[in-house]
Amino acid sequence: EELALKLGTTKDNINKWIQRDKVPEKWTLKIRHLERQDNSNTTEMITINLYEDIQASAGYGNLNSDIVPTKMQFDKNFLVQFFNITRFDNLDIIRVIGDSMLPLINDGEYIIVERTHSAKSGDTVIANIQGDLYVKRLKRVPYEDKIILESYNKEYPPINIDTPEKLDDLKIIGIVKSKIKLY
Numbered sequence: 001e002e003l004a005l006k007l008g009t010t011k012d013n014i015n016k017w018i019q020r021d022k023v024p025e026k027w028t029l030k031i032r033h034l035e036r037q038d039n040s041n042t043t044e045m046i047t048i049n050l051y052e053d054i055q056a057s058a059g060y061g062n063l064n065s066d067i068v069p070t071k072m073q074f075d076k077n078f079l080v081q082f083f084n085i086t087r088f089d090n091l092d093i094i095r096v097i098g099d100s101m102l103p104l105i106n107d108g109e110y111i112i113v114e115r116t117h118s119a120k121s122g123d124t125v126i127a128n129i130q131g132d133l134y135v136k137r138l139k140r141v142p143y144e145d146k147i148i149l150e151s152y153n154k155e156y157p158p159i160n161i162d163t164p165e166k167l168d169d170l171k172i173i174g175i176v177k178s179k180i181k182l183y
Helices: 002-005 011-020 025-041 076-083 164-169
Strands: 045-056 070-075 091-094 109-114 124-129 132-140 147-150 159-161 170-178
Touching: 002 011, 002 025, 002 091, 011 025, 045 076, 070 076, 091 170, 159 164, 164 170
Parallel strands: 045 091
Antiparallel strands: 045 070, 091 109, 109 170, 124 132, 124 170, 132 147, 147 159
């Protein structure tokens, strides 16, 4: 009854949609509009750290624990709808410098990173190797103690992490969850 009142239709119409297991497109749009209105009334804000002085790319940037981030507030629904973010803890924004990840990530764009030390093969990660930060696609080699960090831009050779020393030097900082496209 409440839905029928909000939509401006009858309870019988809604029951017909349920029986047919199909809502007419006109009403689907109205329902989505109502959902957006309801969600906007219950806004939950998420804090994301913006690190303006940390940059990641092929051989650029370093991680400095003394850097204090700028705290930015985002509407949770905005993050879900436009950036496909579903986990909201441990999020950072950093800038990418260089063209090693073209066409996926352009020089100067910002990325949203979920801080985590675990990543699976195929994830785009922020990797720290002896203080240098890299944005790369992680590839684990099955049945070997070997990791390959790949660029999307084929002009850049992969970074092979294939010795115990190199594996010890590799620190996964986080997984790239989305980017903020600049115009």
